[in-house]
Amino acid sequence: MIGEDDVRYVARLARLHLEQGEMQRMTGELGKILAHIDKMSELDTDAVPPTAHVLDVVDVTRPDRVEEGLPRAEALRNAPAVTDDSFRVPRMG
Amino acid sequence: MGSLDTLRLTAREAKKLLVDGAVSAAELTKAYLDQIAAVEDRVHAYIVVTADNAAKYSTKVDREMQAMRGPLAGLPIAVKDNMVTEGVTTTCASRILHNYMPVYTATAVRQLWDDHVVMLGKTNLDEFAMGSSTENSGFQTTRNPWDLATVPGGSSGGSAAAVAAGEALWGLGSDTGGSIRQPAALCGIVGMKPTYGAVSRYGLVAFASSLDQIGPLTRSVYDCALLLQHIVGKDPRDATSVALPAPIELPTAARLDGLRVGIPREYLAAGIEPGVRARFDETAARVEELGGRCLEVSLPHTEYALPAYYIIAPAEASANLARFDGVRYGHRAADAEDLITMYERTRGEGFGPEVKRRIMIGTYALSAGYYDAYYGRAQRVRTLVRRDFEAVFEEVDLVASPTSPTVAFKVGSRTDDPLAMYMSDICTIPVNLAGLPAISIPCGLSDGLPVGFQLIGPAFSENRILSAAHALEAAIGFEPAPSLRDSSAGAAGAGAPDGAASVSAGEGGQ
Numbered sequence: 077m078i079g080e081d082d083v084r085y086v087a088r089l090a091r092l093h094l095e096q097g098e099m100q101r102m103t104g105e106l107g108k109i110l111a112h113i114d115k116m117s118e119l120d121t122d123a124v125p126p127t128a129h130v131l132d133v134v135d136v137t138r139p140d141r142v143e144e145g146l147p148r149a150e151a152l153r154n155a156p157a158v159t160d161d162s163f164r165v166p167r168m169g
Numbered sequence: 170m171g172s173l174d175t176l177r178l179t180a181r182e183a184k185k186l187l188v189d190g191a192v193s194a195a196e197l198t199k200a201y202l203d204q205i206a207a208v209e210d211r212v213h214a215y216i217v218v219t220a221d222n223a224a225k226y227s228t229k230v231d232r233e234m235q236a237m238r239g240p241l242a243g244l245p246i247a248v249k250d251n252m253v254t255e256g257v258t259t260t261c262a263s264r265i266l267h268n269y270m271p272v273y274t275a276t277a278v279r280q281l282w283d284d285h286v287v288m289l290g291k292t293n294l295d296e297f298a299m300g301s302s303t304e305n306s307g308f309q310t311t312r313n314p315w316d317l318a319t320v321p322g323g324s325s326g327g328s329a330a331a332v333a334a335g336e337a338l339w340g341l342g343s344d345t346g347g348s349i350r351q352p353a354a355l356c357g358i359v360g361m362k363p364t365y366g367a368v369s370r371y372g373l374v375a376f377a378s379s380l381d382q383i384g385p386l387t388r389s390v391y392d393c394a395l396l397l398q399h400i401v402g403k404d405p406r407d408a409t410s411v412a413l414p415a416p417i418e419l420p421t422a423a424r425l426d427g428l429r430v431g432i433p434r435e436y437l438a439a440g441i442e443p444g445v446r447a448r449f450d451e452t453a454a455r456v457e458e459l460g461g462r463c464l465e466v467s468l469p470h471t472e473y474a475l476p477a478y479y480i481i482a483p484a485e486a487s488a489n490l491a492r493f494d495g496v497r498y499g500h501r502a503a504d505a506e507d508l509i510t511m512y513e514r515t516r517g518e519g520f521g522p523e524v525k526r527r528i529m530i531g532t533y534a535l536s537a538g539y540y541d542a543y544y545g546r547a548q549r550v551r552t553l554v555r556r557d558f559e560a561v562f563e564e565v566d567l568v569a570s571p572t573s574p575t576v577a578f579k580v581g582s583r584t585d586d587p588l589a590m591y592m593s594d595i596c597t598i599p600v601n602l603a604g605l606p607a608i609s610i611p612c613g614l615s616d617g618l619p620v621g622f623q624l625i626g627p628a629f630s631e632n633r634i635l636s637a638a639h640a641l642e643a644a645i646g647f648e649p650a651p652s653l654r655d656s657s658a659g660a661a662g663a664g665a666p667d668g669a670a671s672v673s674a675g676e677g678g679q
Contacts, residue, residue, distance in 0.1 A: 091512040121549035168507065
């Protein structure tokens with residue numbers, strides 16, 4: 077059963093700030109959802125290969141041709157903060 | 170020009186009016202913009218209406234008719250707001266992308282622009298396409314044109330409602346677990362999820378990459394085929410796109426002679442409303458009247474598909490949504506003292522409750538110690554679901570089921586219970602896990618609300634599905650009659666807070 081400490085830990089992994097109220101609600105909701113998901117354990121799947129995606133294609137390649145990239149100004153256009161033609165972020169902590 | 174009935178006009182008919190010179194592209198576009206002006210404050214289908222662009226571009230189509238002649242030229246369309254459009258904001262109905270202005274255009278949309286389709290605007294969805302009602306939109310709740318007190322379904326509820334309300338001739342949606350078919354069913358229109366890989370996902374903001382597909386929402390099966398024809402194809406920018414083994418054909422069939430249609434007993438076992446079941450049974454009887462044969466079949470792992478989906482989709486989503494971190498685009502939390510805090514607050518402020526839930530489930534399922542029990546097992550269950558379909562398609566040509574177990578439900582009735590909301594997609598989710606094509610067509614009403622009939626086929630059997638759906642559509646003779654009335658008027662009104670004002674359309678686009 078998932079507890080509030082687990083939820084806090086997973087939120088940290090996901091880089092997701094949750095308010096205290098959200099944390100409590102999430103703990104209850106995830107518990108219910110995971111209980112439903114646990115239905116899968118009724119099946120013996122040891123001998124079944126996994127499906128990552130359904131297409132019968134692997135290692136798709138294309139000719140390595142040089143194409144024009146996105147201009148720097150375009151790439152930076154949506155950035156919340158820019159400095160010296162680069163993305164600006166707070167210090168690493 | 171006489172007045173155009175935008176509630177009923179099909180793309181096929183509109184095309185003929187254009188070719189015959191009975192109507193101009195500008196007049197056609199204006200008819201939809203007028204309808205948007207008349208009903209949008211009740212329906213809330215669009216996040217952004219690009220009215221000026223659409224008017225200008227349709228005039229250009231008229232002026233340059235010679236150069237712009239083509240099967241789709243001048244036909245107006247609504248595009249779900251999770252496909253990026255250069256110069257027109259793309260929000261995914263999320264606060265975290267409220268100001269995002271793409272610098273490129275999704276391949277599927279680009280193909281339509283190249284065909285001189287006129288884009289009317291970008292439509293509402295559940296945030297990042299996670300939901301079945303559009304109630305998870307960060308901006309507004311779209312209303313079902315058949316009863317404004319009910320949801321249009323989701324996540325492509327904006328495009329579905331726009332088409333049903335005559336606010337668009339047709340629309341584009343995306344389908345990860347039913348997000349085209351379920352809203353099509355609830356709004357009384359046609360919606361198709363193509364085979365995985367048939368339509369490029371380049372520029373479709375990724376939710377669950379192994380499940381997502383773009384597809385048409387239209388007023389007829391013929392229109393569905395016509396639109397699909399122009400968005401399929403292998404795209405060098407999407408390594409998971411593939412060339413179709415045969416071109417999409419415009420359907421003509423009126424009979425189903427010799428067609429074997431399997432009806433999976435597991436899909437009818439539980440939770441199907443009596444009214445939905447009755448319309449489904451009538452439609453199955455029509456299959457036989459048209460010369461087809463209905464056979465009971467079994468897809469034994471159906472009950473495990475939903476649990477597997479709710480690991481696989483959130484797991485992929487948690488990885489895909491890691492890119493929304495306040496560095497390159499979108500919302501950034503103010504005054505964070507360091508980088509990690511900035512990430513955490515940006516995401517905490519920018520994402521809504523359902524997106525947070527899925528990121529949490531996905532991160533949990535992929536975390537050390539749980540990976541094999543959840544993600545690994547879900548991938549194996551996915552194989553079993555695929556094998557179920559493979560075995561059934563040895564015996565039958567198509568599989569039929571209700572699209573949704575219920576008709577449109579009341580706004581607010583499932584928002585407090587995520588699991589109840591997830592159940593809306595019980596008949597559609599297995600199809601995405603198996604990567605198969607499927608269509609939903611309207612097959613009648615229950616309590617005055619539309620019921621959807623789903624046809625599922627083997628991979629790349631789009632032509633078979635469209636052909637059968639076309640014959641059935643004629644036999645059913647569904648009459649679209651959305652009332653645009655609110656059954657709860659006087660009680661909780663339909664006037665959802667409209668956040669669209671916070672989003673600017675941009676001056677670019679076509």
